[in-house]
Amino acid sequence: MADREDARRSTATRLAVWARRHLTIWITVATTTQAALLAITTMLMQLPGQSDSVITACIGIVLLLAALSVVLPLIGARVERKARTAEELDDKRRYVTTRVLRGSAGELPRLGQLSATDFGVTPTQYTTSGRDPYVPREPDDTQIRDALSAPGPPYPFVLVWGNTKAGKSRITAEAIRAVFPEDTVVLLPASGAALAELALSDKALPSGEGPAVVHLDDITVADLEVLTPAVLDAVARQAVLVATMTAGRRGQILKSGTDSTRVARTALSRAHRDGQGHELVFRPPTDAEREQAEALYPGETFRGSIAETLVGAIELFAKYKAGPDDDPAGCAIVQAAVDCRRAGLTRPVTDAELSRLFALYLPAIRAGVPATPDTFQQGLRTWAAVPVSSQVALLTADTGDGEAGWKALDHIVSADEGARPIHPGLWAELISIVNPSDARAIMYGAENRGEREHAIAAGRKAATSPHLEEAAVSAGYLGILLAGQGEVEASADAFRQAARSQNADRSSMATLQLGIALSNQGKIEAATDAFHQVIHSRNPHTAPLAALVCGKMLEEHGDLDAAQDAYWQAIRSYHPDHAPRAELNLGALLAHAGELSAAGEAFRRVIASNHPDSAPHAALNLGIVLASRGELEAAEQAFRHAIASGHPRHAPPAALGLDQVLALRRGEAPFGATPDGGSEGDEVPPPEGGVPSTSG
Template sequence: MPVLLVRENGRVRGWPAYVGAVGLGAAALALASLWTSGAWATGIGAAVTAFSGLAAERLQPPRGTGPGGAAGTATGTGADALLRTAAGRIPLLRQVDRPEPAGAHHADGHPADGSRTPAAPPAYIRRDVEPQLRDALRRAGFVLVVGESTAGKSRLAHETARALFPRHAFVRPLGRAALPQALRVAGKRRRAVLWLDDLEEFLGAGGLTTAMLTALSAPAPGRRLVLATMRTQEFRRFDAREESRLTGSDRDAWRTQRDVLRQAEVVRLARHWSPEERRRAAAHGQDPRIRAALRAGDRFGIAEVLAAGPELLAAWHNAWTPGGNPRGAAVVAAAVDCRRAGLRTPVSRDRLRELHRPYLLERGGGDLQPEPFDDAMNWACTAVYATSGLLIGNYTQGYTAFDYLLGAPGLPPVPEHLWQTLVTRVTPTEAYDMGLLAHQEGRPRRAAEALSRARLGGVPGADFLLAITVGDAGRPRRAAADLAGITRRREDRLGPAHPDTLAARHQLAFFTGEAGNPHAAAGRFAALAAHTAAVLGADHPDTLAARHELAYFTGEAGAPAEAARQLARLLADRLRVQGPDDPQVLATRRSLIWYRADEPARTQQQLAELLADAERCLGPGDPHTLAVRSSLAAFAARAGRTAEAAAAWESLVADRTRVMGPDHPHTIYARLEWARALASSDRPEQARTLLTRTLRDARPLLEPGHRHLRLARELLAGLPPAGPHRT
């Protein structure tokens, strides 16, 4: 096939110019293994031998950032960064005769003779879902293959599409900035496949929308289509459970991305191979790579082993030992957390030099005998058995962590030092991505920092999401004031019945109540529920959400019996529409128990049953599950079981701090209730210490007059005078 290159900003970067500019023999090796064979690969392989200590090139087309800019910041626009042939043309699928340009992880490239020349990829093993994928590609205009990292998604999609559509143009943008150009190119072709490997990189501000998909669609299926892949972890961000995390927050931006995914016909690929797939793989047992993968396939997926995922993860963990590669391990940790923080673009070498230092210090610093930084980068980028390194990329394009590492068990939360460094240096669009992810994860302070940068950069919708995040972070009056203006502008621009206007009204009503006016909030939600039902339908999730908030604020306004009646009707409708395990159904059950307030033993039993259901459906760390535990602790205090309540609140403080962070208003509230329980348990001095510390911590976070600040002062005033000082 023609040598595939990257055309960016109208210039083709060929092999001689690229190698001369970058000066990395390892970069040449990787690109050779991607896009050349024969004499080309042999010659470049010899050059690599001379430069064997240098970093390995990314074994798939790069996604651009400049070499010396801020983390994830491109020096050019990247708006024309499409995969092209050496002649500057968009290739046909039949020309893409290796899977790596499609995004597949490079497999072990050591040939049997032990030479350094890159070998051919392993034989493609037909997967059980291939017939389903073929049917979807023949029928649908947008197909999404979902699976774990290194499950074989890109290889499956590439081989299947190439067999079905060899004469289709293969249009692959190499970053979100190139998506509009890719859509224009594909839209002009009679036959085209728009290839979006790692679809999450093309969602969000400036990314793929349903309108773009509609504009690309061709009259007959298979003429022009979108074929994408996505990791399961990313896909799960858009299920019903994730939407429930945004209760009381703006779901607008999240739904824009979710609506794109709903247009796709989803084909799921299992990580572990079936017995039939293993039998088909055994037919290629002459390949030592496949033999080794089959031996390890009982524990790991075969494609996973071929991509050396488990070995790379073990190498990272083992590198922390003194005298090993501790600085390299710290660099990898920083790169992993950049991706976990929501940064989807590569990070420059200079930025990694800065970001890795706190990781190294936390693990022992100089006591670990860390290697020089250049050696650390060489180690992190060196391919395992010529597959991939822990870092993928090069000096020019920047580096990203191998995606297999993102799902490693036991990873701690992204540390504050990395977040603070990143958020001040990313582009506005990247800040929006980071802010949306932080919002979904219940980190409102972080989300507000990132979204403020996005709003200043003019990212569409950032002002709306920022207003909601400010409210979630403990400033509901400020949020309500901002949302009032946003609602007016949406009504003027879009009309009162537009879903975006209704969403703005929902958030305005919610934060009106949170700011201390439940009567006004209930009135707003009554009108909104009726309007939403008329526009979107009585069973629409937004209608049900408005009814839930109407009942909640009715109860908060002093009418718990009426709130319970509304919630009972809502629960029946939600069970019919959403099913018993939906997170919103569990939330409605909790509110109904709270406002109905049966006799204590019955209430305790209902909450215990609800907690069991929440832990089964959502997991012990889900915010809904923690909310149920909050209700259990509150009812224990009401029943006079103060010691039990104090222990329950103490445990909840620890878990909310871990899940939501110490600054979240829910965490602050749990600390206040813990102090109340301590005071009721004849431990006033412990309560005083906890209340004083909580008030000190909360005062700079919450707006003046916030109900949590008022509660803290009331509890302090109700304590008996401090006794004599004890030593």
């Protein structure tokens, strides 16, 4: 009976949906049928001898059909709307599920449902048994928790960085638990790119009464390079962003100073404590901490950090060092996995990939041992993946965000830095076997290690990604690398691809980069068109810089009127960096044209801006202009202003200018300097995302 009832309902639903989707046909059929029945009923009513019941039945059928002609489409619309909503929810759930480590859209985990290992803590015998009490660490606990507690929106970006096994992941996890309620929604993105997609999509971050928590463990350059200001702003409106990072990786980014890490450096500058984040120093426990740790973990002898002791680092180090003698095959497998991490690959390495790399590494460890499948499996299962007493192994099985694979212990990765070079054959082999998304991470890793040729090879593969935004990010980075190698035409092609990004900031930056590449090819008209496209976009970050760069290019090619117009566009943007630099260049242009009074006014406005680079330069140039006009006292004041700035580039020539002015006042020598615009790296600094300077 129930089955028949369900069947009737299903038939009615299908009919309703059909009526809704074929409304014109339904109305035509229903209207025609009603008209026919109405005509028959009228005829029957006029014929003698017809029973009232027949006529009543006909009228009832007509009325029922009239009602159904309206009701069925309405029911169909409602069913269709519910189906569409369910389909959209399923799409959103699938979209989010592929970009997070736990949960899906509408079903993201709550803080109380997560363990320490979900926040990146290395699993040990204690975490697997559920007996892993936390040993408090002061003042770090208080400082990190205070940072997490900062009010919003915008909510803070809290970064905890330090040496491997200083305890970054655990102290961060405990701080999150201490600050936020257990029902707080937690987003665990699979990568920085996944977070960027979620933050900028309509399938965005969760919202509620309080902020959500977004957690990224062990972030890399590849993660940071997609965390543009727009992404970080979107996250900050709804969630506290918490991340951990190794000190070595952070140091590489900050000291590089190159165009290729500019977005990463800008992202780091958003971290709490004025862009410094919280440094968690690797240290042995204090006496009080050791006493508490030994009470909580009886039988452990704490040497190094607490985290280092709990993972059995000393035992693992000893095993790894003895590997070439004890098990060459297992050691080759571990070295291959370690070098994959060092090369930039953050996901687990699959069996197939490790087996292929194993054949590359084994001869370097022990000649004459055949790299057979059996040798590989034996080295992996009986040595590399066998845990020591802490239940931690050199290689750990990990599903990551996709296919199951193996991940090398962080301790061993750090230990090999500076002690063992990456196998020279790894780069080409690894690039050939990974997908475009992974190639992007390797591109960053190779560039950070000075492997420019391999970075370009990885970038070319990464730019073939079927995901438009991933391909655009990779193409923009590739364009910078190619420009640095002098491959101007190839870099322009890469920037054209990057400019097709759907992200307005990224597209605008790529178009600016394209303009510079065209300028370097001598295609001034095409370059000007590209710069004007960026200027007309009114992008607050790139439009002022495009006007500045365009002005410099036009000035160098003798189109002084157009150059002045471009400089004024940059000046009127009131951008704190690009406006003073444009006015500095404008002043130099006017001075060379003999308009010394107007030049002097421009330099004075730059000085008033107090820009750390341009203001001292403008004071130097103003002194030169005033001295050339014979206003020696005012020139002396301008030179002294530049000297007082202590600027390493502009203070020394200002001192020489002052000496000349003083000599001139004594009647000893003529004055012979001329003002200039900004030098390379001054008036046209590489912007976020990396734009090569056009000056020089």
